[in-house]
Amino acid sequence: MRTLTLPLRSARLELRDFTRADLDGIVAYSCDPRVTRYLFFGPRDAQSTAEYLDALLESQVERPRTRFELAVQELGSGCLIGACDLSMIERGVYDLGYMLGSAHWGQGYATEIAHTLAAAAFRELRADRVISTVDVNNSASIRVLEKAGMRWEAVFRKHRRAKNRWWDCHLYTLPREVWESEQAQAAGR
Ligand SMILES: CC(C)(COP(=O)(O)OP(=O)(O)OC[C@H]1O[C@@H](n2cnc3c(N)ncnc32)[C@H](O)[C@@H]1OP(=O)(O)O)[C@@H](O)C(=O)NCCC(=O)NCCS
Numbered sequence: 001m002r003t004l005t006l007p008l009r010s011a012r013l014e015l016r017d018f019t020r021a022d023l024d025g026i027v028a029y030s031c032d033p034r035v036t037r038y039l040f041f042g043p044r045d046a047q048s049t050a051e052y053l054d055a056l057l058e059s060q061v062e063r064p065r066t067r068f069e070l071a072v073q074e075l076g077s078g079c080l081i082g083a084c085d086l087s088m089i090e091r092g093v094y095d096l097g098y099m100l101g102s103a104h105w106g107q108g109y110a111t112e113i114a115h116t117l118a119a120a121a122f123r124e125l126r127a128d129r130v131i132s133t134v135d136v137n138n139s140a141s142i143r144v145l146e147k148a149g150m151r152w153e154a155v156f157r158k159h160r161r162a163k164n165r166w167w168d169c170h171l172y173t174l175p176r177e178v179w180e181s182e183q184a185q186a187a188g189r
Contacts, residue, residue: 001064002125004086008070010116013109015070015084017060022071023053025080029101038138039099040162072100072113084113086121092128094121098144105140114148118174128176133159133169145172149182 007016018026027049029035036042044052059067066088074081082100089095096117098110114132121127132150134141146152150172159169 003065004068004120004124006068006070008116008120009075010112012075013112013116014073014075015113015116016073018053018056018069018071018083020053020057022080023050025071026053026083029082029099032102034102035099038135038141040160040167072098072109074104081109084117086117086125088125089131092126094125094127094130096121096130096132098141110141110144111147114144114150118148118150118179122176122179130174130179132172134172136168136170142170142172148174149179150174151178 007014009015023046027044027046030042030044030049033043036044056069059065059069067085068087069083069085071080072082072084073079081104082098084098085096087095096114098113098117100109118130121130130150132145133156134145136155151174152170153173154171156169156171158166160167
């Protein structure tokens, strides 16, 4: 089975595997309720972050590796600013996601991450389709998915129950053919 060659790089970011040394940096963004408002978990404290990091480090050595939960590091500053993930949910189908510390919102970083993860999924993992689900009220993330070329496909009412409520979520998708034709158009510009 194919795997990703890490780290992934974009113009301003490096997407790399987490290490134990990232613990404090992960706590710094995931303890913030604004950051986890539309995520099924959190906010996380130091203890729950440590447990999460243990599970994440174990997932790095699974073979075949189907889950790539990656640290987002700013190339300029070398700082850990968030996390993103690309996970195989069924053969040929990868789910992407991202979260950033609030000090780093509004600079186009999440869009850069979504483009980078989608390209890696199609080029390196030979995905047929990339998908993402997003809470119907998470307008910033919906905008990111649209800017990354993903298309609205469905709404899942009561998609999941978490944090004492039901979550209605949009499904966004990007089929390989659409991504390839967008790449060809961009190359011809
Ligand atoms: C969602 C998130 C990743 C966006 O990161 P970001 O780096 O700020 O995103 P970008 O800068 O690439 O793009 C954000 C877009 O959303 C828009 N936006 C921001 N807040 C918005 C709001 N409340 N309503 C509508 N659009 C909004 C921005 O204007 C921008 O669009 P534009 O370029 O057309 O102006 C970030 O807010 C975050 O980490 N949130 C918490 C975690 C989360 O919700 N993750 C997604 C789970 S599906």
